[in-house]
Amino acid sequence: MIDYELFKILGISIGLGLLVGLQREYDEHKMAGIRTFTLVTVFGSIMGLLSKHLNDGLVVAAGALCLVILVATVNYFKHQRKQNPDIGQTTEVAFLLMYALGAYLVFGDLSLGVAIGGVIAVLLHLKSTLAGFVERLKQKDVRAIMQFVAISLVILPILPDQNYGPYAVLNPHDIWLMVVLIVGLGLVGYLIYKILGKNAGTIANGLLGGMISSTATTVTFSRQASQVPKAARLAAFVIMTASMVSLIRVMIEVAVVSPNYLGAILPPLLAELVFMIILCVWLYYFNQREQLEELPEPRNPAQLKSALVFGALYALILLGVAAAKDYLGQSGLYIVSIVSGLTDMDAITLSLSSSLNRGEIESHLTWKLILVASLANLVFKGGMASALGTPKLAKIVWILFGLSIASGILVVLLWPEQWSF
Numbered sequence: 001m002i003d004y005e006l007f008k009i010l011g012i013s014i015g016l017g018l019l020v021g022l023q024r025e026y027d028e029h030k031m032a033g034i035r036t037f038t039l040v041t042v043f044g045s046i047m048g049l050l051s052k053h054l055n056d057g058l059v060v061a062a063g064a065l066c067l068v069i070l071v072a073t074v075n076y077f078k079h080q081r082k083q084n085p086d087i088g089q090t091t092e093v094a095f096l097l098m099y100a101l102g103a104y105l106v107f108g109d110l111s112l113g114v115a116i117g118g119v120i121a122v123l124l125h126l127k128s129t130l131a132g133f134v135e136r137l138k139q140k141d142v143r144a145i146m147q148f149v150a151i152s153l154v155i156l157p158i159l160p161d162q163n164y165g166p167y168a169v170l171n172p173h174d175i176w177l178m179v180v181l182i183v184g185l186g187l188v189g190y191l192i193y194k195i196l197g198k199n200a201g202t203i204a205n206g207l208l209g210g211m212i213s214s215t216a217t218t219v220t221f222s223r224q225a226s227q228v229p230k231a232a233r234l235a236a237f238v239i240m241t242a243s244m245v246s247l248i249r250v251m252i253e254v255a256v257v258s259p260n261y262l263g264a265i266l267p268p269l270l271a272e273l274v275f276m277i278i279l280c281v282w283l284y285y286f287n288q289r290e291q292l293e294e295l296p297e298p299r300n301p302a303q304l305k306s307a308l309v310f311g312a313l314y315a316l317i318l319l320g321v322a323a324a325k326d327y328l329g330q331s332g333l334y335i336v337s338i339v340s341g342l343t344d345m346d347a348i349t350l351s352l353s354s355s356l357n358r359g360e361i362e363s364h365l366t367w368k369l370i371l372v373a374s375l376a377n378l379v380f381k382g383g384m385a386s387a388l389g390t391p392k393l394a395k396i397v398w399i400l401f402g403l404s405i406a407s408g409i410l411v412v413l414l415w416p417e418q419w420s421f
Contacts, residue, residue: 009045012110013102016117017041020098023124024091037098040067044102052106060103067099094124136194147302148187152180167322169358170315178350179311181256183302185249186212203284206238210245215343217242218381222389229390236396237283239385243401244276247374250349254370257353264363265370268415272371275407279400313344317351325360333361333369341373342380348373364417375408 021037047063071092097120105113123130161173189211209217218239225235247269254265317340324332340348349370356366378401386394 006049008110009049009105010042012114013041013045013105014038016101016114017098019117019121020094020124023121024094037095040095041098041102043067044099045105046102047099048103048106051103063103064096064099067096071095090124090127094120141190141194144187144190144302147304148183151176151183151302151304151307156180166319167326169318169322169355174354175311175315175318178257178314178354179307181253181350182310182346183307185252187302203241206241206280207245209238209242211249214239214242214246215377215381215384218384219388222385222387222393225389225393229392232390232393233283233286233396235389235393236385236400237280239381239397240276240283240400241280243378243381243404244273244280246345246377247273247276250345250370250374253346253349254353257350258356258366261356261363261366265367267419268367268411269371271411271415272374272404272408276404279403283396283400310344310347314347314351317347318354321351321355322360330365333365334372337369337373338376341376343377345374345377368412371408371412375405378405 017038017040018034020041021034024037025033043063044060047060051057051059075092098117101113101117101120104116156173156176159172159176162171164170164172189208193208193212206217209220221235221238225232251266251269251273254269255262258265317336320336320340321333324336328335337348337352340351352361352366352369355361356363361369382394382398382401385397389397
């Protein structure tokens with residue numbers, strides 16, 4: 001009887017070898033190209049099949065040893081023939097990795113193997129892009145990445161995973177996990193900023209501003225509009241876009257923390273998001289053509305001090321939500337959401353999502369509180385635009401925010417509870 005599983009493994013092995021070999025052939029690498037990489041990957045699969053048949057893992061190890069000797073011999077003669085040989089080892093490492101991947105296809109998950117092969121091909125192809133990105137990094141950028149590693153991989157694992165304090169809602173591990181999530185989102189926006197550069201364009205300013213901090217973006221472009229009054233409409237577009245993206249950021253946070261309740265929470269938030277997107281598109285096509293300055297370089301999002309402040313704020317809101325529910329009932333939760341949302345959407349969103357996971361509040365109340373907090377945040381940013389910008393900027397921003405707040409209130413009041421995914 002024909003074992004089609006073997007043909008499937010060999011077919012995937014050939015496909016991945018062709019993919020990675022194509023990339024190396026395209027780069028005109030002399031050591032190995034499309035045929036060699038395909039043969040090596042298939043060789044790994046065959047050695048894996050032999051190892052499985054003989055029940056002896058040394059078979060795969062022997063094949064790897066043969067390849068190591070082959071690569072070492074080729075490099076030796078290559079260095080002998082060239083006065084200044086290229087000492088890069090990327091292709092050699094990829095060579096051995098594809099052999100290991102071919103063997104893994106026999107014993108492991110085929111979907112994961114395909115994904116790994118795709119990642120290898122992409123990494124090889126992005127050599128110049130990654131090199132250019134690293135060249136643009138400064139010492140503080142590397143420090144930001146290392147600080148995030150410390151926050152997520154050093155501090156988080158050692159924190160106790162149990163509840164403390166009043167209402168038993170203070171879990172050090174869970175609180176710091178939320179810190180890691182927020183710092184990670186900020187770091188992603190920061191790194192995208194480094195990739196795109198300062199002159200990314202008006203739309204990118206709004207998008208990146210929302211990913212990093214919509215509040216900081218509002219302050220920055222309100223001040224710039226006061227220096228260039230004719231650019232008020234363009235500044236309002238950036239501020240509105242950043243506020244729209246901050247709502248997307250909130251939805252991502254909910255998806256990470258409370259994925260089981262997305263069907264109930266996401267639809268009303270999406271309705272508000274769609275309305276804000278329509279306003280952004282409308283303003284973009286009617287704005288003036290003056291150009292604002294580029295988005296100023298954001299601060300290091302992985303600073304330990306900022307992480308500690310957010311962690312303390314998050315813990316405080318957790319206590320506030322529990323106490324408000326205990327003493328004031330549902331109306332108290334709305335008060336907490338409004339006050340918290342004025343300055344920080346992340347903390348109230350994550351605390352409400354955590355309360356939802358513990359069964360302390362219902363999903364339909366959770367999205368209402370999150371949306372109310374986001375509307376309060378719009379009020380706060382509208383006030384900053386009025387205080388720091390020009391009267392024209394304040395007028396445009398308040399029209400946009402006013403319409404968004406009105407639509408959000410209608411969603412809170414009229415959205416049927418049974419509407420969910």
